[in-house]
Amino acid sequence: MQSIYQDGSYLDHYPTWHAEESPWKARQVLEILEQHRIHPNSLAEVGCGAGEVLRNLRSALPTCGFAGFDISPDAIQMAQSRVSGDERIRFVLGDICETSDQFDLLLALDVVEHVEDCFEFLRNIKGIAKTKILHIPLDMSVENLLRNGVDLSRKALGHLHYFCAESVLGLMEETGYKVIGWRYTKAYKGNPGHQAFAHRVMGMTRDLWSSVAPSSAALILGGFSILVLAE
Numbered sequence: 470m471q472s473i474y475q476d477g478s479y480l481d482h483y484p485t486w487h488a489e490e491s492p493w494k495a496r497q498v499l500e501i502l503e504q505h506r507i508h509p510n511s512l513a514e515v516g517c518g519a520g521e522v523l524r525n526l527r528s529a530l531p532t533c534g535f536a537g538f539d540i541s542p543d544a545i546q547m548a549q550s551r552v553s554g555d556e557r558i559r560f561v562l563g564d565i566c567e568t569s570d571q572f573d574l575l576l577a578l579d580v581v582e583h584v585e586d587c588f589e590f591l592r593n594i595k596g597i598a599k600t601k602i603l604h605i606p607l608d609m610s611v612e613n614l615l616r617n618g619v620d621l622s623r624k625a626l627g628h629l630h631y632f633c634a635e636s637v638l639g640l641m642e643e644t645g646y647k648v649i650g651w652r653y654t655k656a657y658k659g660n661p662g663h664q665a666f667a668h669r670v671m672g673m674t675r676d677l678w679s680s681v682a683p684s685s686a687a688l689i690l691g692g693f694s695i696l697v698l699a700e
Contacts, residue, residue: 491521509573516580520548538565610691657692
């Protein structure tokens, strides 16, 4: 599966490498950092893609240094082209599990579902930073199963694992993490391209349901992700 990120296949399908979703993702990171009063001086992102999340975090974290890691040459080339001359951000082509660097904070945003052995991956990144923030799509929902969205996630997005909130938290516990806090995120709001009428109607339904019962909204309606702060 890694080959699709290294042979140009993923870039062919997603020429922006989902950069348009990055401002929304950066806001989720900043909100949970502010909530828990965490002020990192060094931050790494695994699976950084086009580097837009780090670029969006840069101004909000003025004393922080940033490093982005990705196994895709296409992604790293895109990321480096956007930060030319910026000494606070560097991008590395390679497996972050092989780095000897240490960071205050590690981000893994929409990455775990792409990794073949997610148990080994989570154990391997655990020592890279004291604090970790993970964002994982909750593909396991009634809506997703009824419309065969799971198969679409696998073929179109390269998702190898499908989670609900309980399975994510169980995975974190089984790989030795201490969960400090977590919450649902409205991933259906993260893509500015989803402006069609059907998307807007479904979004309003999700908004209403999740304001009353977020867990059942995520499990039944889908379109949500989970944001986890852990050590």
